[in-house]
Amino acid sequence: MSDNGMKPMLILLAIVAFFIGMDSLVVSPLIPDIAKATAVPMERGGWLITSYALFYGLTAPFFGPISDKFGRKQMIVTGMIIFSIGTFCTGLSQDFNTILGFRALTGLSGAMVMPSIFALIGDKVPYNMRGTAMGMIMGAMVGSTVLGVPIGAFLTSVGNWQWTFYGIGVLAMLVAFIIMGVLPKTPPTNEIPVSAPVAMVSGIKTAFTNTSVFFALLSTFLWTVSLQGIFSYIGVYYKENFDFSVEKIGMVIFLAGAGSIIGNVIGGKLADQIGKKAVVSIATIIAAIGVVSFTLLTEHVIFAMIVHVLWSTSIGFGQSSLTALISELSPKVRGTVMALNSSAMYMGMMFASAGASWLLVGGQTFLAIGIMCAIASFLVLPIIHFLIIENSIMRKRSY
Template sequence: MTELAKKYGGGKGLLLILGICAFFVGLDSMLVSPLIPKISETTNTPMERGGLLITAYALVYGLTAPLFGPISDRVGRRFMIVTGMFVFSIGTFLTGISNDFDTILFFRAVTGLAGAIVMPSVFALVGDTFPAHERGKAMGMVMGAMIGSTVIGVPVGAFITEFVHWQMTFWVVGFLAFLVFLLAFIGLPQTPPQKQRSDSMIKTYFMPFKTAFTNRSVLYALLLTFFWTAGLHGMFSYIGVFYHDVFNLDVGGIGIVLFMAGLTSVFGNLFGGKWSDKIGEKKVIYFASFSAALFVLSFSLLTGYLYLSVFIHLFWSASIGVGQSSLTAFVSQLSPRIRGTVMSLNSSAMYLGMTIASSFASLLLVNFTFFSLGVLCAISVLLVLPIIGRIRQ
């Protein structure tokens, strides 16, 4: 156990703060989904443009996350997390101040930028604090908090909007996020930056990128994360459409299914993290990849049996959770000296995989069936297997 972990009661206090930060970043990423019809109505914007509110967050997050990795390695994790949470709270609050769609879109992008500042440093701090035999469990708890937030993100946003106004949703979450900023400011330990070299500022900034991109294992890991995320979000982006078109479920019914699936994913993250500490991350990722591919393919085939489809969906979500915590823990230990840079690049690979997969899925469903989407997602997840076999720890 590291000195940081000992200082915080075996790391439990530290994990609590990091988990709360991850919870709010995850919550905000999904919060806008049920609000799109109301925002479109208020701003007199076509419903089709509403999806840009999600795209703006994810795309800015994916493109900017690598920029903050070297800064995290140089100035310390605490500074990045505290700064990011402050910007995050303000950006979320200001999203609700305007009835102009472009202004709302701008502040969604600001919030995505803040998330890109926070999360790579959260993952890096977990990697810095916990030794290898405890890292999977710790990473599983943080990932569980992040994914668990999506379980309540959609119903909470819909509930507040149903009884008040969509703007109040952002005000409430923004205010609570500001309290989290204060908690992080007071509760997170000072994390020492790396020793400075006498090189120029530009050379010093780009040196971690050079180190990362000349490390073959890191490159393979980023590719692994991309395909893993694409295999998930290719189907997940249109899971609501699947249940509506195939089984004629209404919004309430779809919400219940997604809530149950979210819970199984959270438990999968917690279990996968503990399991990887016992038998190793690679073995858990192998298992999760096979099972996720099998279940997503089976799910796309079961168009005549609602309860069986839901049953398979739950196992698919659990498999994704098991693999996600193990994958994140695995990547975090590949290059400890530039861990912040590696985790920021990993976050970028994750969100770009999400964006590209959802866009490609949209094009695919115009001419083909959900089964073709299931095949694509299964292939994407299975591509993880040959890649991880080439990574040396």
Template sequence: MSLPTQTSAKPSRVLLIAVCSAFLVGLDSMITVPLVPAIAEDTGTAARLGGLFVSAYALLFALSAPLCGAMSDRIGRRTILTTGLVTFALGNILTGVTSDFVPLLVCRGVAGLGAAMIMPSVYAMIADSFPFERRGKVMGIVVAGLLSSTVIGVPLGSYLAYLMGWRAAFFAVGAVAVLVCALVFALIGATPPRAAAGQQSAASPVALYLGMVKRAVTTPAVLCVLGCTLLWAFALYGMFSNIGIFYAERFDFNEAQTGLAIMGSGAGSMTGALLGGRIADRLGKRTVLVAAALVAATGVTSVALIGEHLVPVLIVFVMWGTAVGVGQPSLNALVSELRPEMRGTALALNSSAQYGGMMLATSVAAVLLDNGVSFSVIGAICGVCALAVLPLLVGVRVAGKAEAAEAPAPGMEAKA
């Protein structure tokens, strides 16, 4: 017997909204990358501080996502989703009308807060609307929507910025967010809070959030899983968030040209993600993740070291993106090695770890670049972070086995 769902909409409508929302969030997290040189010139900002635009977005997402997920249980999925879309649209539109550095950071933070409301609500609506046996396939479609933004959305936004100025790209993202919000009202019925079905914890969302954080930092296996996610994100975004500046300085690329380069890397990442899971099922997830980490570390280091030779840089850039995509499904699967009572905490905080890694990487890279550190050093730091995932993989297994050995056998607690 299947449990009743919270949504009154057809599952196909929920999936459409989920894919559109994921595409928007993926697009907005990366849209500044090719636009940083133009934004910096227009606002009088040092170009090498441009990574902080991504940092502000990622910081608000990392801090808010678990809390927003808990709030969607209490208030209702559609309410949090539409509030997030409005906040997201507002953050992007304000970004387009702002001309000073600090207000721009605030506006990017507002957009990140909106994204933090959107994604937990989207994933929860998918879980509410689809049976368990179909959920993996559907989640894969949503993730593909998220990744496709790099292949389709970022190049289109870059070309729009090239034709009409960087502000037009943010206005366009904000306008699409408003349209998606209207679609939600048209296609998705009101979703009652889980409390209505007697499924809600008595604890407040803030208490639940703090409880998850406390459990994470006191559970070695969960801490290792979140550490892997954070380091993987750092290894990617430390260099990738500054790739627009890199191509502008090394090869005098404009926004449209940088967008095309990102499209190639994004296509490699999408292909890698689609194939990575299948390869991991055959060869083993740890084997695939080790190989992906080695290739990603080589790629991100080599991009910065090759120098002024464009074709080799582009080839290695695609190779790097593909390796990241291949490793991502295996990285996500680490959660499955945890005991069931730990998985919820790891899943709830995993997006915070990812965006926390993004925030740390972009902040550190911006400070180093602004102080004259070369891209070669940034690439090397990112390469080391990719390799640092490997010992943590051992930590996940060792800590998981230790905690499993300490756990009471099934039925023992009931007999006590």
């Protein structure tokens, strides 16, 4: 595919990633209104995010092999249609358990779409441009969460919480039809003449015959822990130490998210120039130092905010490079690998949140969480250098 043909494809895929990312956290500011409308305690509102993440993580390994067997476009289109329906129906529901079911359905559809997008980039984009491409997609996902929270809050303030889900659902269906007509048909990469469950087992087995894949997934798990351990309690950090209001916390998260977007884009481009492992190495060191420094600055609000933004930028800086590196490890089952990578990400998210909660409940300070995150970040460094071997043949062909 030529550079001219590749750019429209990447823009379209970035738009898809924007919608998937936005839907995952847009529910956050809507929780009080949804809880009131469905007559449930506000504390249960967090389940709306958990159900999305849980079903995304659990089902991603199933859809990866199907993507390898039937093609990326088919999975992306099908996933976006289901995503649209699930999101729209979330707005129609008045029963909390029914809403949870539709949130689970949208998480499942996200698991169909995003690994297929990452695999498609690995299929179509030359190695020396893949970091930039991954940076665009990851930047769109991060940007969607930054914009999704204020967009959801605004729509609720001028209308009601259902408007948010109606809007995302209708626009997502429009995007699905655009993909159907514009995105070129993608042939299967691993034609296994068996049923989907057997294909899943076979594909995962094939992926793990490459030991680099296992350590790559471990790197993604650790990288997510290094981010989510603190991020999951970032609101509590600012409230307890600086008595920030919800609006102030939202503004800080917005600035940090903007830094992460910039980090993803710059890190992706730099990875194509100096190498993906080099960029991830730089990012791990900065992220580890940054997260510990952040947890120590409990009496210096300006410095804490500056370090928070720099730390978030470093996370984005390494994320696109790590994703691009993983996408090349086992090309024949790339969809499977990227699906497992998504699962590793969400498992890391759950582990980090649980670990941080356990530390705080046990009377530990935020410094303990920062140390946990820093250790996770530093562990990525030896893994990518000594335990992950890049596919040198495909790398040479891509130039």
